[in-house]
Amino acid sequence: MEQSVGSLQEQALKRKERLKALRDKKLHVSFRPQEDGEPENKKAALEETAEDKHRELKLRNYTPEDDELKVRKVPTAKPASVEEKVKDQLEAANPEPIIEEVDLANLAPRKPDWDLKRDVAKKLEKLERRTQRAIAELIRDRLRGSEEELAGAVGAVGLEEGDSE
Structure with a gap:
């Protein structure tokens, strides 16, 4: 069952085409090339992602001196009390025993x-x-x-x- 080199190359080309089609489908790109060879929708997608990346500047660790930048400073977060979290976890881990619901007559062996x-x-x-x-x-x-x-x-x-x- 030897396959010829030509058939292997054809299979490789088909695989490449399928992968390219999947990539294009993922980016929702139509195959209408413009003058420079780039698809029209691909350029629009790249511009949108660039705008999304530069949404808003948030300053967490840096204290700015400029008044305009001080507005963008994120207030320092206060850590939650560890004692309260541990107390809640301990209460959740230790359920109250359900003794009231157990009927001892049902647990004891019955006489013949x-x-x-x-x-x-x-x-x-x-x-x-x-x-x-x-x-x-x-x-x-x-x-x-x-x-x-x-x-x-x-x-x-x-x-x-x-x-x-």
């Missing part, structure tokens, strides 16, 4: 029968209500029975006192 207890919980609630009602009913019955016995005892005491009079 936790799912059985969970399933039976509703049934146990019903039974607990029934048990409380039954206990309340038993207490009421005892109070009624003790009232009757108390009334009987009071009546018996009243009869005995009535006999002695």
Whole structure:
């Protein structure tokens, strides 16, 4: 697969043309040459960049004696407080611990029968209500029975006192 010298030269020329086209495209230059051989847009682009470079004179390190130049002097910058920056960085680096959001019950290992207890919980609630009602009913019955016995005892005491009079 040897390539001839002629084909290599042709490839090199094509590469050069592509590179030149890319450079021209980058500068937005049209290929309309003037009398001196320079493209018209290229001259305009060079003039614009020259004007952009000489925008305004800023004097940072030089203290001018001329009054007109003193206006262009940039005021000296005051360094920011290092302590404040370090304090802000330390605060940002140390986030507050989030202990409130952690539920210890979720972290602790569960007993093997936790799912059985969970399933039976509703049934146990019903039974607990029934048990409380039954206990309340038993207490009421005892109070009624003790009232009757108390009334009987009071009546018996009243009869005995009535006999002695």
